[in-house]
Amino acid sequence: MKTLWLENNQLQLCTDIPIPTPPPGEALIRVLRAGICNTDLELLRGYYPYKGIPGHEFVGIVEKGSPHLLGKRVVGEINAVCGKCRFCLKGESTHCENRTVLGIVNRNGAFAEYLTLPETNLHLVPDNVSTDVATFTEPLAAALEIQQQVKITASEKVLVVGDGKLGQLVAQTLALTGCDLLVIGRHPEKLANLEERGIEIGFSDGIIDRSFDIAVECTGNPEGFALALRALRPRGILVLKSTYSGKLTIDASALVVDEITLIGSRCGPFAPALELLRTQQVNVSPLIQARYPIAEGLTAFSHAKQRGVLKVLLDMIEEG
Secondary structure, three states, X not given: OOEEEEEOOEEEEEOOOOOOOOOOOEEEEEEEEEEEOHHHHHHHOOOOOOOEOOOOEEEEEEEEOOOOOOOOEEEEOOEEOOOOOHHHHOOOHHHXXXXXXXXXXXXXXXXXXXXXXXXXXEEEOOOOOOXXXXXXXXXXXXXXXXXXXXXXXXXXXXXXXXXXXXXXXXXXXXXOOOOEEEEEOOOHHHHHHHHOOOOEEEOHXXXXXXXXXXXXXXXXXXXXXXXXXXXXXXXXXXXXXXXOOOOOOOOHHHHXXXXXEEEEOOOOOHHHHHHHHHOOOOOOHHHEEEEEEHHHHHHHHHHHOOOOOOEEEEEOOOOO
């Protein structure tokens, strides 16, 4: 099967990788569509020493598995867990001590014609949700994780730093809480997507220091982190949604003196994400900037790495 293979921070197109055989409890999924995200790009830069097939945002059709899944379009949670460790037993399975992670840790991912995942990880895609739109389920779930970690109400003043793919999803989900929300970025055309949905937008030069209750950092760069921290009132909450390939210098004194709560945030709930897509409470279509066949995967990655580019999708197998 055709795949993209990552090794020693180098990506290559392979055509001779065998179709995987699903172990007991797992399904074989024919991948229809996959999205390139910032974590995939960070893996290329050495964020984590991964060797294998990257990719974790996908939609596919189950070809081998339980009867209720066969032939159905699915998306999949990316953490395959043991169910027995202390984190699994506490209901915190995304931190399973023995987990593999699709396209990130010890498990081949979605930039391939086929993948396997535990059936318990799979969620059916609603009929009215297109394959392109459903590809956003995983990052949308990650955006929703913020609300699993922090109680956000209409009384909170919230800042989102970053107008990229993740920042756009975070902003749309936070807007549903009714909070006093401001999104800042560097690209007027991206911010316009949010402004059209009634979300207040701006630029960094308009931020008043120490004026927000919660700040969500979605840029993955030190400047964004510093700005988010500077914007917080004492006892504010800083949520980090981005992975960093390099080292991040932190002003620990500012965290201590202002008693700032720092929260890392990654994987989130799939069912609510699919419901938002089904009911069209978020709009992801404007975030799709380009699409390529898997045979042009290297070109797709080159495009995705360009500054300011939103979502690039890979077509694995033509539908129909």
